Amino acid sequence: MEQRIQSYDALFELMPEMGAQKELLGCECAQPEYCFTHYLEPGYKEEDILVEICQSVTEKKQDSGQITFKVFLKVSKAACIFYKGSYNTLHKSYAMLLQYIEENGYEICGSIRESYIEGVWNKESEQEWLTEIQIPVGTGSLTQCIC
Template structure:
């Protein structure tokens, strides 16, 4: 699975601190700007599926953040965004499907 993790707090217009994660079979030696490490497991997350163009993602983050607060959860980690269907496997942006995962606890 591949996904991105965002390290900035809240929305940011430019120079976003993001980490792109791609699964590998074996951890290798870090080189050429690539870092190999095990990703920390997330025990519990609030998740939302976002169909269509990436312009829909900001609204989905807001919806999910409100849901978390309204249901008595708190965010405990950086959000992850998984491109289930995106530029790599879909030609039409309306066929994209993203999954947003925000680690939470009660």
């Protein structure tokens, strides 16, 4: 589900909406579950953010007005970090991961993903939420930077 949102808080409304749309289409989540937000524009923005909310499913259905089914290419290499806690301080993990990428001579070569492993749907406390930030990277060569 692709949408332009005014702030990151809008994700809390968009994700349940996508879940309801999936149910109407008869989708079943693949196991293990893989849900992520895909940021479609480069750089960090506080507002007017173009996102794609994704959930792996067992089969591709007919696209609806709100949901589009896609097959993503395999990412060959990514810099990743796990973050546990409220989304309000997620930016600190981003800073650490981006510093690692720069210090190790990598280049970002794809859209950044946030994979939600534990969250509001199964944990009562924000301190228990677990997110994995995934940034596709390469070494600059076109053959090594295809994601």
